[in-house]
Amino acid sequence: MAGYKAARLSEDVRRELSLLVRDLKDPRIKNNMISIVRVEMANDGSFAKAYVSAMEGMTAAKLAVKALSGAGGRLRRDIANKLHLRKAPELRFLPDDSMEYSAKLGEMLEDLRRDEE
Numbered sequence: 001m002a003g004y005k006a007a008r009l010s011e012d013v014r015r016e017l018s019l020l021v022r023d024l025k026d027p028r029i030k031n032n033m034i035s036i037v038r039v040e041m042a043n044d045g046s047f048a049k050a051y052v053s054a055m056e057g058m059t060a061a062k063l064a065v066k067a068l069s070g071a072g073g074r075l076r077r078d079i080a081n082k083l084h085l086r087k088a089p090e091l092r093f094l095p096d097d098s099m100e101y102s103a104k105l106g107e108m109l110e111d112l113r114r115d116e117e
Helices: 002-023 060-070 072-083 098-116
Strands: 036-039 047-054 090-096
Touching: 002 036, 002 047, 002 072, 036 060, 036 098, 047 060, 047 098, 060 072, 060 090, 072 090
Parallel strands: 047 090
Antiparallel strands: 036 047
8 A cells, every 4th residue: 555545544544433432332432532643554554553542631541442442343344334445454542642741731831821921
């Protein structure tokens, strides 16, 4: 698979995963603000690493990863159907703390702004 096709497919998978996560009824996901930050696809399209972040922090992201791993088969099937893929990528979910990090940066910038006033 060419580089541009893998990049396009990874973005499509990320977008579909973000939509499918909203429909899951698992309380570990429903009670938290979960985001699929990025998806890295293998060149042949057989594997995908999805990085999951939660606004509540790393522990919530780890809980969401467990819930998403449990629903991995359903998510894989739904992605294959929606994107019309012959072979759906095997999904692997990894926790990411980028939302927590960006929230801390926002707080730091707000504190700096208040100090200047």
